[in-house]
Amino acid sequence: MQIPPQASERHTLSVTVDNEAGILARIAGMFSARGYNIESLTVADVTEDAAISRITVVTSGPPSVIEQIIAQLDRLVPVHRVTDLTAWGPHVTRELALVKVAGVGDHRIEAMRLAEVYRARVVDATIGSFVFEVTGTPEKIDKFTELMREVGLVEVARTGVVAITRGREAV
Amino acid sequence: MTAERSGAEILIQALTDLGVEVVFGYPGGAVLPIYDALFRQDKIRHILVRQEGGAAHAAEGYARATGKPGVVLVTSGPGATNAVTGIADALMDSIPMVVITGQVPTALIGTDAFQECDTVGITRHCTKHNYLVKDPARIGEVVHEAFHIATSGRPGPVVIDLPKDVQVATAGYTRPDAPVAHRSYKPQVNPDARLIEAAVEMLAAAERPILYTGGGIINAGPTASLMLQQLQALCGAPVTSTLMGLGCFPASHPAFLGMLGMHGTYEANHSMHDADLILCLGARFDDRVTGRLDAFSPKSKKIHVDIDRSSINKNVRVDLGIVGDVGVAMADMVALWKARGHERQDLTPWFARIDGWRAKQSLAYPPSVAEIMPQHAIKRLWAATNHLSPIISTEVGQHQMWAAQHFDFERPNKWLTSGGLGTMGYGLPAAIGAQIGFPDALVIDIAGEASIQMNIQEMATALQYELPVKVFILNNEYMGMVRQWQDLTYAGRHSHSYSEALPDFVKLAEAYGWTGIRIQKPDELDDGIAQMLAVKGPVMVDCRVSKMTNCFPMIPSGAAHTEMLMQAEEVSGEMDDAARALV
DSSP states (O other), X not given: OOOOOOOOEEEEEEEEEEOXXXXXXXXXXXXXXXXXXXXXXXXXXXXXXXXXXXXXXXXXXXXXXXXXXXXXXXXXXXXXXXXXXXXXXXXXXXXXXXXXXXXXXXXXXXXXXXXXXXXXXXXXEETTEEEEEEEEOHHHHHHHHHHHHHTTXXXXXXXXXXXXXXXXXXX | OOOOEEHHHHHHHHHHHTTOOEEEEOOOGGGHHHHHHHHTOSSSEEEEXXXXXXXXXXHHHHHHXXXXXXXXXXXXXXXXXXXXXXXXXXXXXXXXXXXXXXXXXXXXXXXXXXXXXXXXXXXXXXXXXXXXXXXXXXXXXXXXXXXXXXXXXXXXXXXXXXXXXXXXXXXXXXXXXXXXXXXXXXXXXXXXXXXXXXXXXXXXXXXXXXXXXXXXXHHTOHHHHHHHHHHHHHHOOOEEEOTTTTXXXXXXXXXXXXXXXXXXXXXXXXXXXXXXXXXXXXXXXXHHHHOSGGGSSTTOEEEEEESOGGGTTSSSOOSEEEESOHHHHHHHHHHXXXXXXXXXXXXXXXXXXXXXXXXXXXXXXXXXXXXXXXXXXXXXXXXXXXXXXXXXXXXXXXXXXXXXXXXXXXXXXXXXXXXXXXXXXXXXXXXXXXXXXXXXXXXXXXXXXXXXXGGGGXXXXXXXXXXXXXXXXXEOSBOHHHHHHHHHHBTTOOTTOBOSSOOOHHHHHHHTTXXXXXXXXXXXXXXXXXXXXXXXXXXXXXXXXXXXXXXXXXXXXXXXXXXXXXXXXXXXXXXXXXXXXXX
């Protein structure tokens, strides 16, 4: 017996929640309990009094599943608002990565050159290594780490995606 | 600010202020301060169960019968974990319930302390919401908020975990004047007027409409059931009900088609399949109702009224989704229908077709003089008791489906059953909870001999509080529904579905201080039931029924509404892997 696959699309959701103990477990647990994907999840408080956190979730699934994810998030008691940024329209998506590269000679020079092209900053340097800080879309960071692999990539740390709509309106 | 008092006293005061009359519980180390506070007051009655799972189901039964939230009090660790099944059950069936669990002192949380478990972690996804309260000053506010959340919107269970030191520490408590608007939780009660208008126009134009009603109507209160009758009287549509909705529309009404779904009637399922409009009221297109989704009611427009937005378009895509309280929505529809002066369509051809399906007599069963047919036992029980408008609870399995098929309900809040989670062991504690709510009512748990043993210890609770509950066991010595599926799917290989060592239920009843009655032959049935009803105290009836009878009609898992099995002879015997993978 085979389990048939379904066509899926990727959506970026912005979720504002009460900044309380266990809220991340509530959100992440809802995804795992109902079998939904989390491709990226970031969270930080965003109001002056630190009472509200903003969670950015990148998820994927068929349109009906995306609709369910939004409804299921929305009915959690501490959730204030769920916005599907992908459905909303133009929005800016950014991720930050720290990329450690080790090497000498040509590899080291090539790494520096590529970093300049990708506007990555050097945040740590030793005789044999660099740590680059790079921001951009997840695709840009994928590309950068892929190139770094050729010139001595040691390890990568990524933040996951944050996103905001373009224009003057708040969600 | 009032005088300081302990967290435990604040809890009891808040419960009292909320009008709580009864708490189902079991004491233990981590709730001793609360039990002491309970001891020193006389407003709240405490019902001591025999296992915490019994407390949760009793609270469910109380809530389902009275419409008030059920309250549970248990200790930390095993107290909380024992209650989890009842909590999950309440979530699935949308039962308002508040569960207070003791917790180890805050300083010991996370140290694997004695009787510690991560109660909020364990219950996070089987509650509507839960709290760990670390500050006694927050207890009052949390308790009031918990009741608001448990009872509003789509009702459900809320857990409040209270560490022991927080129960002992002191703080002030002021009773809130009015329910404070919640920061983020704002269930939509009033439906959008434009959507109601669209629904009424669709209903008025339909030639083959059907009202598909569910437990949400019971949750919306008795006035919602009256509103359903008004709406039906206006539009004339036939009415079917889910397992959870039985009683929201009178079974004796000529437009009632009986239950739909896996063990529903032929006429209900065929009407759903051939309808041109389904108006779903407080039901959720559960897999037991829809059968195979791609064959579900292909020709109909569908309207879904639900207070939980996430229920709409979850399993079945609908043409019109309306978020709101189903009672309010029906009242709005009735008002608008009258205001527009709609005339109902001529539904004669539709009812003529329905009569054709009814003629199939899908609930008929082969009579027997040698043995008691379980369906017959239910019908006789109904005949002997329906004038008393009894409250019926059930366990889970064949007996539950037979009760749903053959025991007719005229009113809401009379039928207590575990629908979503399907919890064996629900019926006896639920009957106890209902009897606490209605001491003078006739409360009967229609049980199976396997299910009843899952919470058999609660017989002692009934005795202690002099609750005259009746347990009517349809004893076929099998886990009948398991056996039925093994007959259907595994060529009758009865793997571990036979109970080789059953207790003598009559002696068991006597050991617990109950009256025990055994019914073995068809001609003993009516006398046995009369005997049961004549006893003032609790009675357990061991009714020996036909052992191999299976429950029909049935839509096999993964089949369409039009592919019902009517009789045992139609059972194929073996199924492929795809069918075996279905629940």
